[in-house]
Amino acid sequence: AIPLVIAINTSLAARNGMLVRDRIAMEQARNLDTVVFDKTGTLTEGEQGVVDIATVDGVTEEEAFTLAASVEADSEHMIAQAIREAADERGISRLTATDFEALKGRGVRATVDGAALRAAGLSRGDEPRDGERVHVGGPNLLSELEGDVPAALEQFADRAGENAQTVVYLVREGTPVAAFALADVIRDQSYQVVDALHELGLEVAMLTGDSEDVARAVADDLGIDTVFAEVLPEDKDAKVTELRERGDMVAMVGDGVNDAPALTRADIGIAIGSGTDVAVQSADIILVQNNPMDVVRLVTLSRASYRKMQ
Numbered sequence: 001a002i003p004l005v006i007a008i009n010t011s012l013a014a015r016n017g018m019l020v021r022d023r024i025a026m027e028q029a030r031n032l033d034t035v036v037f038d039k040t041g042t043l044t045e046g047e048q049g050v051v052d053i054a055t056v057d058g059v060t061e062e063e064a065f066t067l068a069a070s071v072e073a074d075s076e077h078m079i080a081q082a083i084r085e086a087a088d089e090r091g092i093s094r095l096t097a098t099d100f101e102a103l104k105g106r107g108v109r110a111t112v113d114g115a116a117l118r119a120a121g122l123s124r125g126d127e128p129r130d131g132e133r134v135h136v137g138g139p140n141l142l143s144e145l146e147g148d149v150p151a152a153l154e155q156f157a158d159r160a161g162e163n164a165q166t167v168v169y170l171v172r173e174g175t176p177v178a179a180f181a182l183a184d185v186i187r188d189q190s191y192q193v194v195d196a197l198h199e200l201g202l203e204v205a206m207l208t209g210d211s212e213d214v215a216r217a218v219a220d221d222l223g224i225d226t227v228f229a230e231v232l233p234e235d236k237d238a239k240v241t242e243l244r245e246r247g248d249m250v251a252m253v254g255d256g257v258n259d260a261p262a263l264t265r266a267d268i269g270i271a272i273g274s275g276t277d278v279a280v281q282s283a284d285i286i287l288v289q290n291n292p293m294d295v296v297r298l299v300t301l302s303r304a305s306y307r308k309m310q
């Protein structure tokens with residue numbers, strides 16, 4: 001039989017917009033030391049728009065948007081959506097591309113058709129080629145490709161980073177030729193959540209695949225204690241383990257496919273609202289109202305129920 005207190009507890013939770021998949025997690029929430037939040041789509045709205053672009057000499061903005069939108073044609077990532085939207089707004093048409101590949105937590109790659117490039121006047125070099133290998137992605141992609149970043153793009157990225165803007169690069173045949181700055185908005189509730197968790201005596205951490213600069217800017221703004229940035233999807237769970245090895249009881253809050261292993265690894269995995277099926281299936285608790293403040297309610301509810309039990 002289900003102990004009465006826990007039964008009351010979970011139905012109370014349901015009334016507060018929490019779906020409890022693991023009752024023990026509900027009970028344990030009172031003992032949490034640290035709450036780790038995914039950044040994009042959890043602490044921020046996750047809807048990004050392209051706000052600025054930089055190109056190297058000899059590459060026009062139109063060319064950069066054409067190539068980037070062509071390579072991002074098949075990606076569901078919100079960065080891809082933002083780039084396609086920005087290109088559409090400029091009336092830029094896409095070129096034929098093949099061999100799309102999503103590089104999780106890094107970016108995308110594809111081969112842009114050589115004939116299409118020539119027809120658009122965008123082919124480089126003298127030799128007609130079958131196609132060109134084009135990437136779009138962030139710092140994790142650049143370190144993997146080991147290409148040098150031109151000074152103009154590096155300066156652009158530094159400035160964007162200081163403003164908490166996410167930067168992704170357009171890379172032709174291994175050479176970065178343009179950079180796009182995207183702005184995201186911190187959710188109003190995120191400020192309240194961090195303050196409220198601190199008042200409850202908990203530590204707050206953030207985990208993201210985005211750059212150090214952006215992560216720092218968002219964390220400073222919110223007053224977050226610990227930041228893990230430029231973390232690849234397959235390494236997110238290791239960061240949760242790091243915190244647990246300090247002896248902390250850890251909750252992880254995330255919305256994406258990438259967050260699933262970290263949700264599983266945490267003492268309490270919390271999927272938030274618009275979360276993907278994978279995130280939801282990996283979670284102990286689902287915040288159906290997509291409000292991060294429900295994390296605070298979870299802790300207070302758990303503490304209140306426990307006190308009643310004594």
Ligand code: ADP
Pocket residue numbers: 038039040072075077079080103104105106107108136137138139140166167168207208209210211233256258
């Ligand atoms: P987060 O950890 O913040 O939820 P992701 O793991 O989805 O973010 O992505 C991490 C980083 O990988 C992004 O900030 C971006 O630099 C890069 N990235 C991922 N997908 C794409 C894409 N489709 N286009 C460009 N960059 C991408």
Ligand code: MG
Pocket residue numbers: 038039040041042255256
């Ligand atoms: Mg996310």
